[in-house]
Amino acid sequence: MQCHDIQEKLFVYIDGDISSEERMLIDEHLKSCEQCNKTLAEMKKTTECLRDLGDIEPPAWLTQKIMTKIRSEAGREKSLWQKLFYPLHTKLPVEAAVAVLLAVTTVYIFKTMQPEMKLAKAPLEEMTARMPFKETKSTDKDLMSRKNDIVSGKASQASQHQAAPLEKRDEKVSEEKRLPSAGTVAKDESQQRALSPAPALRALAESKKEGLYLTVNVRDIKKAREDIMKVVTQLNGKITKTESLADRDVLTIELNSERFDELLEKLKLIGVVEEKERTLDGPKGNREIKIEIMKESKQTQ
Amino acid sequence: MKENKYTADEDGESVSLCKKGDIDAFEFLVKKHQKRMLNIAFRMIGNYEEACEVVQDAFVSAYKNIRKFEEKARFSTWLYTIVMNLSKNRIKQLRVRGYHEEFSMDEPVLTEDDQIKRTLALDEPSILERLEKKEIQQKVQGCIDSLESEFKEVLVLRDMQGFPYDEISCMLKVPEGTVKSRLFRARSVLGKCLKKIKGVF
Numbered sequence: 001m002q003c004h005d006i007q008e009k010l011f012v013y014i015d016g017d018i019s020s021e022e023r024m025l026i027d028e029h030l031k032s033c034e035q036c037n038k039t040l041a042e043m044k045k046t047t048e049c050l051r052d053l054g055d056i057e058p059p060a061w062l063t064q065k066i067m068t069k070i071r072s073e074a075g076r077e078k079s080l081w082q083k084l085f086y087p088l089h090t091k092l093p094v095e096a097a098v099a100v101l102l103a104v105t106t107v108y109i110f111k112t113m114q115p116e117m118k119l120a121k122a123p124l125e126e127m128t129a130r131m132p133f134k135e136t137k138s139t140d141k142d143l144m145s146r147k148n149d150i151v152s153g154k155a156s157q158a159s160q161h162q163a164a165p166l167e168k169r170d171e172k173v174s175e176e177k178r179l180p181s182a183g184t185v186a187k188d189e190s191q192q193r194a195l196s197p198a199p200a201l202r203a204l205a206e207s208k209k210e211g212l213y214l215t216v217n218v219r220d221i222k223k224a225r226e227d228i229m230k231v232v233t234q235l236n237g238k239i240t241k242t243e244s245l246a247d248r249d250v251l252t253i254e255l256n257s258e259r260f261d262e263l264l265e266k267l268k269l270i271g272v273v274e275e276k277e278r279t280l281d282g283p284k285g286n287r288e289i290k291i292e293i294m295k296e297s298k299q300t301q
Numbered sequence: 302m303k304e305n306k307y308t309a310d311e312d313g314e315s316v317s318l319c320k321k322g323d324i325d326a327f328e329f330l331v332k333k334h335q336k337r338m339l340n341i342a343f344r345m346i347g348n349y350e351e352a353c354e355v356v357q358d359a360f361v362s363a364y365k366n367i368r369k370f371e372e373k374a375r376f377s378t379w380l381y382t383i384v385m386n387l388s389k390n391r392i393k394q395l396r397v398r399g400y401h402e403e404f405s406m407d408e409p410v411l412t413e414d415d416q417i418k419r420t421l422a423l424d425e426p427s428i429l430e431r432l433e434k435k436e437i438q439q440k441v442q443g444c445i446d447s448l449e450s451e452f453k454e455v456l457v458l459r460d461m462q463g464f465p466y467d468e469i470s471c472m473l474k475v476p477e478g479t480v481k482s483r484l485f486r487a488r489s490v491l492g493k494c495l496k497k498i499k500g501v502f
Contacts, residue, residue, distance in 0.1 A: 011485045046492045049441050050460040058339045062353060066331050066360045067324075073364060074324055 003029075006036050014043055212260060212278055212289040217296040218271035224293050225249045231266040235259045240288075251291040263289070272296065312376040319367050327367075331360055334377060337462065338384045344457040345388035346395070347446040355391050359384040374471055382472045385458075389450050437498065444494035452487035459484055 006029050012018045013026050030037055218224035229239055232253050241252035255263060267273045271293070310316070312333075318326035338359060342352035363370075363383055370379055445453060458469045459480075470477045 008485070011481075011488065042492045042496070043488060046488050046495055047460050049437075049495055050445075050456065050491075053344075053438055053441060053461065055336065055340050056343055056349070058335050058356070059353060062335055062339070062356065063328070063331055066335070066357050067328050069357060069361050070324060070327060070331075070364050073361060074322070 003033060003036050006030075006033070007039050010036065010040050010043060013040070014047060212287065213276040213292075214264075214267065214289065215274040215276055215292040215294055216267050216271040217274070217294050219296050221249050221293050221295060224270050225251065227270050228267065228291060228293065231263065231270070235262055235266075237263070237289075238286075247295060249293040251293065253289050253291065254286045255289055257285060257287045260287075260289075267291070310372065310375045310377075313372065316367065316370065316372070316376050319364070327364055330376070330380075334380055335360075337377075338380065341381060341384050341457055341462060342388045344442075344445060344461055345385070345450075345453060346391055347442055348395075351391060351395070352388075355387045356384060359387050362387070375468075378468055378471055381458075381464075385454060385472060389454070392450060440498045441495065444491055444498070447494060448487060448490060452483055452490065455480055455484045456487045456491065460488075 006026060009018070009022060009026055013023065018026075030040065216224065216228070225242070228251060232239055232251075232255065235255060236259070237253045237255035239251060239253050241250075243250040243252075264273060264275075276292075312330060315326045315330050319330070335356060338356045339352055342355045342359075343349060346352050346355065359380070363380055370376065445456065448456065454473060455469065458464045458472065459466070464472075466477045466480055469480050473480065475483075
């Protein structure tokens with residue numbers, strides 16, 4: 001066996017991790033080879049040297065220092081879960097942030113929902129908004145009929161004048177002054193009082209959609225009605241309803257809104273026209289018009 | 302055979318407790334392994350303070366990753382692998398920073414003790430012996446420090462810590478044959494270095 005081979009084996013020889021045959025061979029060689037003995041001694045010395053270094057002791061604080069780091073690490077892991085789900089352990093900023101977030105979300109939801117709430121409320125509001133309007137209108141009517149009553153009282157004194165001839169209906173202003181024969185008006189004052197608000201209300205209710213509500217004061221209701229009907233048909237209008245009441249006639253017609261002004265002009269020739277209500281917004285087309293034909297009186301000019 | 306060896310892990314119980322978040326179980330493992338961890342780190346790095354730092358980092362890293370530990374090897378093996386890797390990283394860092402001056406084999410190692418020894422009276426053998434021993438140890442550590450990491454690690458694990466070859470192979474992720482050949486090289490180089498130190502041979 002060569003020294004070189006032996007030296008490689010010596011390494012295992014020291015470790016004791018060697019077969020008995022090899023050990024015998026090496027032992028045999030070592031008896032005669034000084035060089036290999038020297039190498040073996042050096043090797044032994046080297047490993048001895050390393051073993052002699054011995055163990056060093058850890059500082060007393062090492063465990064504590066490690067565990068402090070571990071606990072803060074564990075705390076960081078926990079913070080994600082526990083601090084979120086155990087409110088009593090949470091830090092104030094977390095709670096404050098959550099509270100602010102809640103408030104903001106609530107306001108946001110409320111704001112986004114408001115338009116819908118308005119929509120839901122809208123019909124109700126319309127109703128309530130209209131109610132007082134109707135009432136005032138009806139009281140207006142009431143007032144007007146009362147005025148008429150008063151007028152009729154005066155008129156009765158001047159009732160010597162007979163109703164002006166129908167031909168003269170066109171001479172508006174001058175003839176207006178002429179008092180109407182109050183006979184019919186005065187006749188059923190009480191009835192009138194009871195009745196007058198009713199048709200007015202009904203008329204309003206019907207004209208609710210949109211359109212025109214006119215009063216034409218004339219001397220002769222019957223004649224005026226016929227004239228108005230003619231005018232309406234001339235303007236391509238349609239008479240949908242004719243109502244004859246004690247002191248007035250009410251015509252309900254349908255007319256293209258573009259011709260309203262023409263109608264007004266013609267009506268002015270027939271009598272004194274008062275516009276009670278006008279709601280003509282919206283698209284053009286046929287609109288409903290109510291024309292109340294009343295006996296002319298001094299006050300209604 | 303190896304499998305049986307690995308499954309019989311004395312730390313198995315503590316490890317499974319740690320996986321459930323038991324910090325006290327981890328403290329038990331720290332106390333049990335910190336000394337060997339520190340010795341590995343110290344022999345690798347050659348600096349006590351740095352070694353302490355590395356051991357702390359290794360335990361923190363082990364705690365963070367304990368759920369990933371698959372128990373294919375023993376927990377201690379896994380733990381020593383971590384400290385070994387961190388030590389090697391630290392050596393690189395220190396070299397880059399120029400902290401770690403390489404030990405020169407050609408120049409005699411001078412330590413503080415040389416100065417003290419000269420001033421001491423010769424008739425105090427016990428102190429002298431102690432100082433000489435400490436001096437030799439420092440010089441030996443200097444020789445170890447001079448080795449490349451791949452030789453140093455086998456020396457540390459085998460000749461100083463006495464781990465079996467299969468475990469070293471597992472820690473370093475190299476075959477046993479490679480471990481043995483590296484160890485042979487390491488011992489030869491170290492032997493040459495030690496010969497230059499007075500009083501060793």
